[in-house]
Amino acid sequence: MNEIPLIVTTDWLAERLDDPKLRLIDATVFMKFPEGGGPPNVESGRTSYEQGHIPGAVYADLLGDLSDTDSNLPFMVPSREAFVKKMTELGIGDDTYTVIYDQNALVGETVAASYWASRLAWQLRYEGFDRVSILEGGLQKWQAEGRELTTGSSSYPTASFSGQRRTEMLATKEDVRKAMDDEQTVIIDSLSPEEYAVGHIPGSTNVFFGAHADEKSKALFAADKLRASFESTGALDPDKKVITYCGGGIAATWNALLLNTLGQSNVTVYDGSMNEWTSDPSCPIVKSET
Template identity: 75%
Template sequence: MNDIPLIVTTEWLAERLDDPKLRIIDATVFMKFPEGGGPPSVESGQTSYEAGHIPGAVYADLVGELSDADSELPFTVPARKEFVAKLTALGIGDDTYTVIYDQNALVGEPTAASYWASRLAWQMRYEGFEQVAILEGGLQKWQAEGRELSTEEAAYPHANYTGKRHTDMLASKEDVQKAIDDEQTILINSLAPEEFHSGHIPNSQNIFFGLHADEETKALYGDEQLRALFAETGALDPNKKVITYCGGGIAATWNALILNKLGQHNVAVYDGSMNEWTSDPACPLVKSEK
């Protein structure tokens, strides 16, 4: 099986819908921000999947099944055995390749970033699932182009899997603490500028995850434009390691994916991100002017 791109177009996927080795996953999660402020709420995208999805897609529940239910933090990676069992039950294994999409579902804050899809893709690659891509523009782009939707629940045969975990793709709080004073490591905060300025990890730089795709077409910008966003941070230096973080380890995976696309493969995601960092009084924060 040939390696598939990290990000595939709707045309690419449409041409392969009948491929028996293809597995399509809807990874939609809805995140809603209250009007009066405060932390967002999250809910499964299962209902929206049932209302209409790309033909052949199965639903993967990042909220209820593919995060560590015993963690004090939301959306931390689950135990490897548990995660692999869920994925193989969905039909994903050694002899398949996977395309993941979502609905760009940040309610109240429009974005073209498929960061729920990138979160699942990152978890899969972390556990050694190599043949995985996300769909450019997600379900919104697919629908805007008038492509077919289905309400039929899909299923694939149980798969076998023998891959190994890539431990270097995940950064711990201790890794980030060491990185603050390490000139060979670049820390990238993936949140909006106002969130970054209100408090961030020392020596981190801000690249907002929502800057990489066109809000109207949902298509990614070209590599030259994407490179320009990261160039001054030093994150494209192949001799440097990059750690991305955000609020809860979701948007950070989108920045990590874009960096991978641009050729920087020494990238880890701080899974606990600001949720964990700010809960520890010993972890320093820097506030800066806009």
């Protein structure tokens, strides 16, 4: 299979669960928001995966194995060597195709978005692997439809992973500085309107990553509604470049993926996002007028 959709349905996946070339990945990480406010607590989804996952799925640890643990910022991309080593151990390689899902695991919020899955999919494409899809609605939609779950752990045979890193898919702090004054680059803040109002990168426009799917069914909105979310920003102009960012480079990959589905291929993700930007006093911040 040379090409698969960027986003696949539960029906599509159910028909292929027995395909020996399929590699199914649970990429869940939990972000739990304290009742009194403040930053979220971030926890691995491995235990939850072991308690119930789609048959055949293996767990990918974005919190540890697939982030640069030597960085002072969370979730920065690891070295290519470390990433490829883990992918081959999980069975993802040149003769396979991959579907990634998560549990929409933003505890304390009602956001419907598979942003952990999109983060891993983006990392795979960044390292040169294209046969990867996101499961629409993730585990919650699968389970709500009464589909089978299994417990424990699964595994695949090790694989051979080639491809070349696509550096153009990742934006650095310096890239964003230049883009602030570039009319041919659209900078999209993927955080909530409230977070955007508190402080954002100059010149950026707000498209909330959690506004693209139904909160109950977890199904994506129709393409015309998705298009309307981005159209006014200029991000769908094929002659322009788009940089997406968020708090830590996770939700930004969800907006980037949806832009890809709408035909915009020139999208990069600011990996450091606001975690990095706000830690540098020389980086300007603006607030929305109230």
